[in-house]
Amino acid sequence: MDDWRSYDHAAAPYERANGSRLVGPARDLIALAGPLPDGARVLDVGTGTGVTASAAAQAGAAMVVGLDPSLPMLVTGAAVRGGFHPVAGRAIDLPFRDGSFDVVSASFVLNHFTKYQTALADMVRVVRPGGKLVVATWGPGLDELQRTWRELVSTVVGADMLRDVLKQAVPWEDRFAQRAQLEEALRDADLHHVRTESARYRFVYSIEEFLDGREAAATGRFVRSMVGDAGWVSFRERARAVYAERFADPLNDFRDVILAVGTKSVS
Numbered sequence: 001m002d003d004w005r006s007y008d009h010a011a012a013p014y015e016r017a018n019g020s021r022l023v024g025p026a027r028d029l030i031a032l033a034g035p036l037p038d039g040a041r042v043l044d045v046g047t048g049t050g051v052t053a054s055a056a057a058q059a060g061a062a063m064v065v066g067l068d069p070s071l072p073m074l075v076t077g078a079a080v081r082g083g084f085h086p087v088a089g090r091a092i093d094l095p096f097r098d099g100s101f102d103v104v105s106a107s108f109v110l111n112h113f114t115k116y117q118t119a120l121a122d123m124v125r126v127v128r129p130g131g132k133l134v135v136a137t138w139g140p141g142l143d144e145l146q147r148t149w150r151e152l153v154s155t156v157v158g159a160d161m162l163r164d165v166l167k168q169a170v171p172w173e174d175r176f177a178q179r180a181q182l183e184e185a186l187r188d189a190d191l192h193h194v195r196t197e198s199a200r201y202r203f204v205y206s207i208e209e210f211l212d213g214r215e216a217a218a219t220g221r222f223v224r225s226m227v228g229d230a231g232w233v234s235f236r237e238r239a240r241a242v243y244a245e246r247f248a249d250p251l252n253d254f255r256d257v258i259l260a261v262g263t264k265s266v267s
């Protein structure tokens, strides 16, 4: 049976919901690394469909690697945007030598790692001395749009199971929604000059696009694996009706994103 934690079956809806919308945070994250040196090499970990990898290429990086365990995410990204070398892999045991990259980035992925300390140590290992690690995470709290989704999901899975699903898929979501905790994690990974910024983005979605995003999120992937394809069609229909009744289409979603940067010491 397919593992619902994987993004393999979620690549198309993920791209429809996020491909264009996450370009703003991706550009801001790469900018936080400062001007890229000539010939800059960038690694984007958990690149998904390559939004941040592509932003690094557009910012002038000479060589960008986008690494992700999901081949369908990489294939989808490579088909719609170029500028990066897709590599299948995971954050632990990165297949690169120490100090290979000027910048390592990770957008909306740190919260997925079971052992985030080990993953961060490996990411820092492949940054060159004096190079930067930049990380983006979602800020705290749920807005009305997300609360409505959780409400719909709880009608299928129940509150306890929902908690368990989130714990399995994104165990550090709450931790890294806090700037202080994110800063602490980067300092503990031996990075210096660590700082964070919080930025608010406005995402405009049709209800259909918003539901694509929810389908690709952990809760959507889990519900889909539970109810099967036919069950999913009727669940989505119900969700569509609830959103249409409660909100104006298109939806305006204001989300806080935390952008963090740290420098690897030269000594």
Ligand SMILES: C[S@@+](CC[C@H](N)C(=O)[O-])C[C@H]1O[C@@H](n2cnc3c(N)ncnc32)[C@H](O)[C@@H]1O
Binding pocket: 007, 018, 022, 045, 046, 047, 048, 049, 050, 051, 052, 067, 068, 069, 070, 073, 089, 090, 091, 092, 106, 107, 108, 109, 112, 113
């Ligand atoms: C929320 S998506 C973010 C994708 C992309 N960074 C973006 O901003 O659109 C999380 C991605 O992390 C990947 N991922 C999950 N566990 C991972 C791991 N251990 N190492 C690397 N990537 C991982 C998933 O396959 C997925 O593509």
